[in-house]
Amino acid sequence: MTEESHIMIRRHLIQELKDHRDDYVGVYAGEDRYNYILNGLHPPANMSDIAHVDKWLTFPDMGYIVATTG
Secondary structure: OOHHHHHHHHHHHHHHHHHOHHHHHHHOOOHHHHHHHHHHHOOOOOOOOOOOHHHOOOHHHHHHHHHHOO
16 A cells, blocks of 8 residues: 555544444543544544644554454
8 A cells, every 4th residue: 555545544544433432431431532633533634734633543542443453
């Protein structure tokens, strides 16, 4: 895959979160954290700009989603 594949990967992770919402709300111990992670997966409005910290794919937050996304 190329560097541009991150858009496809984000879409798959967003779909995983939405498809298994109740499970992930439990994993993240609440709605607030779940929504923070879900919103963080949406690409920044300006793709030519540097991604803000809330848009970074951090392993502690994303590891479980990445491991369970097929």
